[in-house]
Amino acid sequence: MDTTRRQALTLALASAAFPAASASAAPRPTGVEGQRRADLGDGRFLNPVLAGDRPDPNVLKDGRDYYATFSSFQYYPGVPIWHSRDLVNWTPVTAALKTNIGNVWALDIAKHNGRYFIYIPVLVDGDRPLRTYVIHADSMKGPWSEPIDMRIDNMIDPGHAVGEDGKRYLFFNGGNRVRISDDGLSATGKIEHVYGGWPIPQDWIIEGFALEGPKVLRKDGWFYLFSGQGGTAGPPTSHMVVVARSRSIDGPWENCPHNPIVRTARRDEPWWSRGHATAIEGPDGKWWLVYHGYENGFRTLGRQMLLEPIEWTADGWPRALGGDLSRPMPKPRGGSGGAHGLALSGFSPDMFGTKLAFQAPRGNDYLDRVKLAGGVLTLKGQGSGPADASPLVFVAGDRSYEVTVEAEIEGDTAAGLVLFYNEKLFCGLGLGPERLHAYRIGQEERWPPGAPIDARRLHLKLVNDENVVTFFHSRDGRQWTKERSFEVAGYNHNVADGFLSLRPGIYAAGSGSARFANLTYRARGPSA
Structure with missing residues (x-):
């Protein structure tokens, strides 16, 4: 697909960063969520x-x-x-x-x-x-x-x-x-x-x-x-x-x-x-x-x-x-073009379903897990990891794209950024009270090595370059540390069944909660 058609776009889901982190964070562009036009x-x-x-x-x-x-x-x-x-x-x-x-x-x-x-x-x-x-x-x-x-x-x-x-x-x-x-x-x-x-x-x-x-x-x-x-x-x-x-x-x-x-x-x-x-x-x-x-x-x-x-x-x-x-x-003649996608300037309740959706929620009180205030989404933890946390995911329509988010955990919680097919097939990077959590093929890896770090509040990023995904983290949203890269072409129905797709999203697991701000999505050219 010609990359000139890959409109750079942003899911500007949070209009304000966390107060303590926003001063040094890079500015976030706003735009239209619409995937390829x-x-x-x-x-x-x-x-x-x-x-x-x-x-x-x-x-x-x-x-x-x-x-x-x-x-x-x-x-x-x-x-x-x-x-x-x-x-x-x-x-x-x-x-x-x-x-x-x-x-x-x-x-x-x-x-x-x-x-x-x-x-x-x-x-x-x-x-x-x-x-x-x-x-x-x-x-x-x-x-x-x-x-x-x-x-x-x-x-x-x-x-x-x-x-x-x-x-x-x-x-x-x-x-x-x-x-x-x-x-x-x-x-x-x-x-x-x-x-x-x-x-x-x-x-x-x-x-x-x-x-x-x-x-x-x-x-x-x-x-x-x-x-x-x-x-x-x-x-x-x-x-x-x-x-x-x-x-x-x-x-x-x-x-x-x-x-x-x-x-x-x-x-x-x-x-x-x-x-x-x-x-x-x-x-x-x-x-x-x-x-x-x-x-x-x-x-x-x-x-x-x-x-x-x-x-x-x-x-x-x-x-x-x-x-x-x-x-x-x-094109079909006689119709009016209009907008494609939906311009966003912050969280709003009607985003749930039009943009964000819970993957396999438990029961009918799933929307009660979410609180929107001051441009920040607070997500109550559920389960023990991404597999049973019913992550909030959205549709990606580009061969290559980048997703970033600010995350902060409260209480006994792990939370972060994932690419999620189903409970058995996902990858991601999450925050924890004492260390990062890395996931591949639906399982937590005993990695990264080294001394424990304070991982309660970080910027997270994933770059999906034509089914090769790389995860990063940062303190300030400017200087990024690369963690792991995975090949994810097999994260699809012919391997895992279910008729689903590989969707970016956020999750919160455990008994506490997590706060997310400035979730952004940007289409990229191949190997950009």
Whole structure:
């Protein structure tokens, strides 16, 4: 990716440093949190349109507005909602799900009779391991209702549809479907199998058949069913987008003669495992596909949101026009660009979910761990280390970046800066009452050697240079001491499972608390 597109940016999460440390600390720039910007400013864009971990994107067109949301898995507040007017420039709106109901997988946004709905599949422990919930609101900005258990079990990837008779349905993975109530809040029918998918050639290298992600579009007298197949990760050539259509919501479904309409065909392409698509009409009436994919060589960033133009053939089938997405393309016309990301000048409560999220929080009182005052975030300790501390993390969308933070611990606490995939796979550098704590591959290292030091208050920094990360510490934020460097390309789903991404963040463990200020994020060029 051309480094000129890597906009230097700052997560200026604290407007004031700790009083005793600020006098000698280097000044912190302010800026926009937005990761790589897709809009090239000349009427063209270059994918990704939303960089970083944006898995299973689902887009709703609502008049002139577009809303997107993504699988939020173990991150809470969950179900982030973003807004756009042109499908290229996106701004976060809110996090719709505050109540911790489990591991949130691919979901669906719908608008029906003036009301908004989000259908949420959740992986939980117990005798009903997969459940379907729904939340609803009068506005995409919320407030959103508490989650309602629809009593639809063992299904994932709901896709809302309305039949020719006005009745409402949810389509699910495996070509299944369930009739739901007119108010959209409960099931009224049984699970029924309605579609068998597209026959994948036996010699294709894929993760599995994996018929999932159904999205139903009604257009020109047809119901079009867009689905993902091949597996969402695994080999680069696994995922794909297939289409079927029917004159009736009840089928029969006819497969598109040029399926798959999107697929990574070779491992040297810039985007891998492309799939899970929503077809959406652009502001000028032309049509687009929004889907996700891994960046070649950077699975650590997660599945990023991609945009590709499509056309409708004379016989009524969609055909994708973007190729391997390696080149800039004309932007959708007729929409307004607007901001990308969110300008920040200090901590605010609405950052939780739009920017910061807890990784695998315990229970529903997780927000009580945080106190915001005077530009400083105080985080109450939990667990014994990063693994069970439910760190506060954020999405990184650049191949290379730098993160810095000031940290101070109070009481029996360890706290610091981490790159976190899950509780078994992370690295980081933390403060302790008598020494530094270093972590690699999810374990604390018996290191650094030497005499104990006063490590209750330090500046911390990590530099991720294309999956090689180096940690530093400093007394004043000017003179930095380098600690350790790690190669982290393997900190990804194909190694650790879970469909997550490697995210920078902060943690506090133990019975005390930690104070953080001046958390900054800056994109870097390779080997800068």
